[in-house]
Amino acid sequence: MTNSELRVTDKTRLIRNPARGSYDRKLAYEIIDSTPMCHVSYVIGGEPYITPTFQWRDGNDIFWHGSSASRFLRNVAGASVALNVMLFDGIVLARSAYHHSANFRSVTIFGQAVQLEGDEKTAALKRFVDGLTPGRWETLRPMTDQEIKATAVLKMPIDEASVKLRDGAPADDEEDYALPVWAGVIQVSQAVGDAIPDDRNLPGVEVPDHVSGFTLG
Amino acid sequence: MTNSELRVTDKTRLIRNPARGSYDRKLAYEIIDSTPMCHVSYVIGGEPYITPTFQWRDGNDIFWHGSSASRFLRNVAGASVALNVMLFDGIVLARSAYHHSANFRSVTIFGQAVQLEGDEKTAALKRFVDGLTPGRWETLRPMTDQEIKATAVLKMPIDEASVKLRDGAPADDEEDYALPVWAGVIQVSQAVGDAIPDDRNLPGVEVPDHVSGFTLG
Numbered sequence: 001m002t003n004s005e006l007r008v009t010d011k012t013r014l015i016r017n018p019a020r021g022s023y024d025r026k027l028a029y030e031i032i033d034s035t036p037m038c039h040v041s042y043v044i045g046g047e048p049y050i051t052p053t054f055q056w057r058d059g060n061d062i063f064w065h066g067s068s069a070s071r072f073l074r075n076v077a078g079a080s081v082a083l084n085v086m087l088f089d090g091i092v093l094a095r096s097a098y099h100h101s102a103n104f105r106s107v108t109i110f111g112q113a114v115q116l117e118g119d120e121k122t123a124a125l126k127r128f129v130d131g132l133t134p135g136r137w138e139t140l141r142p143m144t145d146q147e148i149k150a151t152a153v154l155k156m157p158i159d160e161a162s163v164k165l166r167d168g169a170p171a172d173d174e175e176d177y178a179l180p181v182w183a184g185v186i187q188v189s190q191a192v193g194d195a196i197p198d199d200r201n202l203p204g205v206e207v208p209d210h211v212s213g214f215t216l217g
Numbered sequence: 218m219t220n221s222e223l224r225v226t227d228k229t230r231l232i233r234n235p236a237r238g239s240y241d242r243k244l245a246y247e248i249i250d251s252t253p254m255c256h257v258s259y260v261i262g263g264e265p266y267i268t269p270t271f272q273w274r275d276g277n278d279i280f281w282h283g284s285s286a287s288r289f290l291r292n293v294a295g296a297s298v299a300l301n302v303m304l305f306d307g308i309v310l311a312r313s314a315y316h317h318s319a320n321f322r323s324v325t326i327f328g329q330a331v332q333l334e335g336d337e338k339t340a341a342l343k344r345f346v347d348g349l350t351p352g353r354w355e356t357l358r359p360m361t362d363q364e365i366k367a368t369a370v371l372k373m374p375i376d377e378a379s380v381k382l383r384d385g386a387p388a389d390d391e392e393d394y395a396l397p398v399w400a401g402v403i404q405v406s407q408a409v410g411d412a413i414p415d416d417r418n419l420p421g422v423e424v425p426d427h428v429s430g431f432t433l434g
Contacts, residue, residue, distance in 0.1 A: 037305050041258035041267035050258035052303040086269040088254050098364040147315040169415045183415040193404030198386045
């Protein structure tokens with residue numbers, strides 16, 4: 001059974017602004033499921049590296065993938081990584097520069113990534129495609145053995161992790177509310193736009209539901 | 218004089234897909250200026266950490282800030298960091314799972330951050346506020362000495378850096394174009410929404426141009 005709370009360690013303990021933090025597993029999953037993008041931080045030779053990449057979740061694990069030949073994936077299997085999923089929700093304009101802020105939702109996960117092999121790897125890739133675009137996997141030309149070999153898939157438990165978020169109005173110093181400054185929030189969101197068909201789609205190929213009905217989160 | 222090309226090192230050399238990479242400084246600046254968010258990766262005790270935060274650019278330097286008391290900022294001054302600015306532009310749906318991809322624009326910068334003090338620090342904070350919302354700084358209640366002390370501002374040259382990007386249609390294997398699979402791109406963008414005024418704005422305070430005309434990038 002999975003604990004409903006994420007694990008607090010020296011890495012995940014929220015030092016400042018604990019009111020903006022949470023260890024609620026369900027909330028972490030909601031944020032992770034709201035965008036397919038993440039950033040992965042890792043160390044090679046004592047130096048920090050960072051890579052933005054797709055992520056997806058299955059149960060209590062988070063996954064990402066890439067070329068088996070990439071420096072990134074060759075170095076993260078078995079090593080410590082820090083992974084962040086973040087949604088930027090708005091710019092908070094306060095009455096003083098100091099209280100300007102961002103509205104956001106963010107999950108950071110620490111751990112060691114395990115590289116998947118065999119059926120588990122293929123199942124994870126199917127889960128990725130069908131998680132974004134339900135039912136699409138079965139419509140595609142099947143992956144070849146060489147393509148599967150060339151693709152590295154990494155899995156990490158969502159355990160040592162924490163959530164940070166901010167929403168709502170500015171929080172100004174009480175005396176500053178008397179100032180004639182416009183304060184408020186400029187909302188920002190990740191928007192899904194048009195689906196642009198490939199020029200080379202065959203005549204009569206219809207737009208599938210997983211495209212016409214596509215949403216994030 | 219600044220070189221028009223970013224600096225190629227073992228860290229920034231584009232190993233795979235060099236066609237999706239660039240060392241063009243102007244292109245890097247365009248991407249950095251298109252969103253105020255970044256992710257910073259750093260190392261403490263040999264372990265990777267990652268923090269999403271605001272970033273802004275002034276000339277050939279990138280800046281970020283936070284609480285002087287934060288673990289993040291206490292540990293990055295003078296140390297190696299890797300900073301990434303990324304815009305997620307679309308999901309590329311190909312005819313095979315293998316050629317699914319993301320459209321994106323990404324800049325990664327490596328270097329050591331310098332912590333700013335005194336007038337340089339205050340000028341950088343003004344630049345941040347006025348870069349996002351031109352003219353706003355002068356309308357605000359001035360920062361107190363204590364607020365300036367509580368704010369750490371970091372600066373790093375945009376030098377050892379590289380750009381990665383992908384745009385346009387799927388790139389399928391030639392024989393797969395004969396398949397009756399819908400392929401194309403689902404566009405994604407960072408959208409600016411409504412400006413929500415604070416309930417406690419004083420009567421008669423008008424929406425400033427830097428709010429009504431707000432854009433990103």
